[in-house]
Amino acid sequence: MSEATGRAPTVAVSRRRALGAIGAGLAGAALGGGGAAARAASAPLGFHNAPAGGIGPAPMRLLNGAAPAGLEGALYRNGPGHFVRGGKTLGHWFDGDGLVRAFRIANGEASVAARFVDTPKRKRDESADAFVTGGFGTTGRPGAGLANPDDANAANTSLLAVGDRLWALWEAGGPYGLHPETLSTEGLEILRDDLAHMPFSAHPKVEPDGRIWNFGLDFGAARVIVWRLASNGAVEAAEVVDLPQAAYIHDWAMTRTKLILPLAPWIVGSRRPPFVANLDWRPEEGMKILVIDKDDLSKRRTYDAPAGFLFHTADAFEEADGTIRFDACLADAPTLDAEYGAKVMSGRPLARPEPVAAMFALRPDGRGAIEKTPFAGEFPRIDPRLAGSRRARLYAAAEGAKPPQGSYRFSAVMAVNWDKGEREIFDFGPDILVEEHIFVPKPDDAAGGWLVGAGLNLKAEASELYVFDAERIADGPVAAWRAPAPLPLGFHGVWRTG
Template sequence: MDNSKKTPEIERYSGQFDQTDWSSAYCNVEKECTNIKLKLISGQVPPRLKGSFYRNGPGKLERNGQWVHHPFDGDGMITLMRFNNGEVTFSNRFVKTQAWEEEEKADKFLYRGVFGTKKTGLAISNFGDVRLKNIANTHVVKLGNKLLALWEAAGPHALDPETLETHGLSSLNGALSPKEAFSAHPRFDPGHHKDPRMVTFGVSTGPKSTIRLMEFATKGSNAGNLISDRKDSFNGFAFLHDFAITPNWAIFLQNAMDFNPLPFIIGQKGAAQCLSSKSDGKGKFWLIPRHSGSFSNQPAKIIDAPDGFVFHHLNAWEENQSVIIESIFYKDFPTIGPNEDFRNIDFNQLPAGILKRCRINLLTNETEQETLSTQCCEFAMVNPYFQGLSAKYCWMATAAKNIGNGPLQAIKKLNLINKGSCEWSSSPRGFVSEPLMVPEDSTGNEDDGWILVMTWNGKFQTNELVILNANNLSHQATLEVPIKIPYGLHGSWSDS
């Protein structure tokens, strides 16, 4: 049943949100829990929903009175919500990285953050210290019998998927060399070439950038083993957080960025604060043939991309002689300056993320673009079984108002064909993180399943887990989370 027929944009709450409600979610996680049964506030947990919902995000934002400059610099903390027979249990653990252990013992920042956090002490102590602290805070995925906490500038940390105990840095059975970068945004191929696999990458940046494209088995006795591997080099500095896949291609968008390392080297700025958009630059699509596809022995393709900055892609697929990719575009790179407080940012001064579709003609190397939704959005996803295929629906977190930037307060289901939509909103005093679509099975309708989303209730100063019907976003259940958790980044689902 399609409950997102083409209708005018929904009239949304347009009043001014309370900045204190929004910023009050930023805090340190003060407690680690083990298998606590979540209290049901309303509704009923669907009994057919069985499995584990993992989330990652910054859990340590302040040490001895000093706050991180940007929440992206906070140490990673994993949550696990296990669903079974209509009940949900909750566990959480910090990722015990070497740097986390050192800073816990010292009760101060011993490392600089990529997004501007400085070491505790005199400003001169930051001069010349270009070490990167692996904060393992961006994503969490299960690969074989290990849970991986990901941060894209370094290697993954392996955790026990049941207890969340940290086992240390992982080389993935020797696939990674020490200190090698490993993406925090893998894509899971549902089985375009018989067997499902995890497709991911690492990038070495500079005047010339090299992408290492890797594919890992996810099922059977060889789960976790590297099964394909290639490297491609491109001119220019690469700032890449995400990519997309089709059966034949891995698609990257090289944002038109400059990197001036001097302020980072002398201790004035974090590495990410040294990025700026090229006013006369042009972004590029890099299309790398997948080893399992029809063009595996061919070189990568380089094609001009539309103007704008992209963190996240929704999906991609192939159609005739074209590759279509859907992405969230910003007019410029959104950043928090050295003298700004992230808890008091003015959303009106930051560019809004807008979902757009690019059609890349592989014969002419020309690209056409169309806007799919004018509403500010982030964290968009399709049904995982449609990864790399033409999908009819997507689900995403959005601002509460129709136009302009704002905090994420609603979940929107968008029909990608006729652009009809429906939504569930937590405004005016609620705020959402990334929604996760859990399909009921691989054989039903594309929108059969559930949406899981962690929210922040500004009125009651608490986190809540909300379960929605993926078909029409009708409310299924709300459960109370026993501890306060800052806004998270990415999460994943593992069937029981």
């Protein structure tokens, strides 16, 4: 596969820096969580401990614009919320206890609430006042009593709406059920008795009709389980699939008929924590891309590609001639390895590989190509109505013209249009750390939709909520609200209407 950068998109850029200057932050003290005084001196904003009891629900203050008519529901987001115990910082960003945040928009107003997922890991670490549970990049304490992966489950990476519940997802164990109104933890979901403690990744793919597909990586064993669930979470099938190499896999992609597992040459050696320390970057081995038929998982094809690393895909689709395309945020090397995953929590500037928006093409004759843009970003998303279908746009948090000074570099929102070969960007400027923005379709089958996402205003020391018209990203948010406290930076979310 050759790397093609020929169709370098032209750039339609609009930079604005309006929101950061609007208004002073409300004091966070009323919620017990905000303000520098409440944070450990060593913990920078965004990587600070959230209050143990969570925050809110509390109203958010409208900064500008107005909630669009028809946008009613909640953006639920998950991400690590506890970084320092007993004076010591976690070994890796990915090991913080899951903090689920609900940003609700109703009747033109917004509110925020957040609660920790009540896991055995959190209970054990809390009672020890130390990070005794081993994890992705945390060594843990010998004899911590881990009987199975769910004893170390941080439930901290993403969320899936299943029936009347939310599932808080990690990647090496099962989902944790949460009540979507109270955010209270209902417990580990055993999807089927004989599949207890099997891994369920943080990136399930949902077909337009609601059927859920996911994989779970047997870390170090060159195999995954492929899950197929009904929209209500009932297991329809679960099958073990062997991989060509013991690669670490965080995310995958799905067309109407195919499952695509991108296997970066980040290869697992030993299985003892900290797991990330066992990952060996072997660029000379290149990337392998495994394509599996959804109807018959024994029908597999492997494509060879140049070395590269991706945490996240946007989506995948097939073209009439059988070409499979998927887009992703692709870097030259792992972006949060053992070193970066620890250092990022210091908040200090960190030179590390940058993911950029890229489109993979896998041709029926076995060849392929990667079209790499110069546009740095992460947390790619699409219009969920177009999952598995040909579509032009990828949305992501992006690097702006003048990135923030700290370890987290995204301060803009972008829409890459693959058909037009251009992108739109709205740049908040270096004082706002921009998190994942997700596409919320307009109701009643209307065309278009909104991008809804969170950010952390470093000057105001408060989290913010933004709504963009997905067709007009460069115009900036059509509505923005400010929370009365800063929340740690999160990873992934889900929108629930109503």
